[in-house]
Amino acid sequence: MNMSKETSLPPVETGFIEDSSRPVISYCAEVKNAVCAASHAHPRAQVIFANRGVMRVITKENTWLVPPAQAVWIPSQVQHQVYFPGAVSIRNLFIDSTAAASLPEQCMVFNVTPLLRELILRVGETEGRMERSHLTARLMQVILDELQQIKPARLNLPMSDDVRLHKIMVNLIHSPDDNRTLDEWAQTAGAVSRTLSRLFLRETGMTFGEWRTRLRLLEAIDRLSQGQSVTQVAFDLGYQNLSAFIAMFRKTLGTTPGRFFQTLEKGRF
Template sequence: MSPIRQNPPPIRSDLPQEAVDRPLSAFARDYAAGELVPRHAHGRAQLLYATRGVMRITTDEAGFIVPPLHALWMPAGAPHEVATEGGVAMRALFLRADAAAAGPGATTVLAVSALLRELILAACAEPLEWDPAGRGGHLAALILDEIARAPSLPFRVPEPRDPRLRRLTAALRAAPSSSRTLEEFAALAGASPRTLERRFRAETGLSFARWRQTLRLAEAAARLASGETPARAAAAVGYASAPAFGAAFRAAFGITPGAARG
């Protein structure tokens, strides 16, 4: 994950989807595995959705894992970068300020219903200047209704700013199954365990143990949504006990690991 930078990102304005005089416009593009879209921002809010592949989206405050059947709501002007796992078929929406009122006030992962998925795909087939009184207008109205009622999901993993903590979190993101303790990470981070724990709580609102669990469950959810079995997903993120993984997953997401499998 890239370091957090405080300088303002470039606002992209080269996309016709951001200039068209419609409440929303659709954007379709396929990305190769491992592709990175550098840090930038948009003048309009976005709903970032992919019919295939996993997106890892980094803002200045957190990292978000967005598997299929989920989308990331991104307010206008929010700096972010996008990394792809596997080939990603992005089908996104840009929303004018009036239409963006349908979405959350902050960057949020949303569950995408079967209806919203089909509406997004249908919007991608419409011309940019669709007829407000015709099919395009009907699609836009339904899309805004579905966004407003879409459940939010805890796929947000807060990112600390302290460079000592970032060395630690980078190591865990690279190997979420690692069983290294905070004491063992102290040498890597260059700070005492007590200092690390205190800074973790101050910068992320979570203890080190809770942050690691949040990361593991978000990673596991992405694996499940991509079709991996619960047993393999649990092992990949460091859960030796299937019941413990199932209990933690249900507590975080309200469904069983099996139900989350794509």
């Protein structure tokens, strides 16, 4: 990720609006190769969500790669920073502190249910035109009810700020079909494979192979949710045949791609 070529974005002013009569305020934007100018916090809690593109969200304790199937919950006054490596359609929600009082106190990645996704998109369409209407007020309340149900996602992808790992991770994010072994990555990363192996476990809690599989899973979920076929996704992600992809999916999640989306809708992952 070449930081010098990224657009620097100031903190969104919406996060600093304190108005209990507007419990939920939507923020929509189209960005490309951008990054928040600096780590920041604001009085409003935030749902960081994009219905297109992948984000990298950083807090003091965690760094996550977030596809459109997921979002990040950031409580009030929690320092965070977001990178947008590519074209991203931002559809964030800012929650007034009074409305967020009963919502989770910890940051988390969570799966976005189809209902919540449609609510976020709908509020984004009406924000600014109908913000005081009864319709928008009802939508806001349903959103708050949905946020009461969120739980940490079983699937998330921890990142690392270690320069050597970061180089590998960014390359794989852009080319998840890359099948190079850790030994083959060693020269690119500037460290021997044994060191890289230890770093992956220490920084992410996963082996290199487990991390790459998790990346491919998240990428697969994103692509399948956009209507791509299982066969197309399998080959695009570097699998030699469809059976190998389905076997990986079943081994990791205990189910097939089709059945996974049924359980995802019920919030089990």
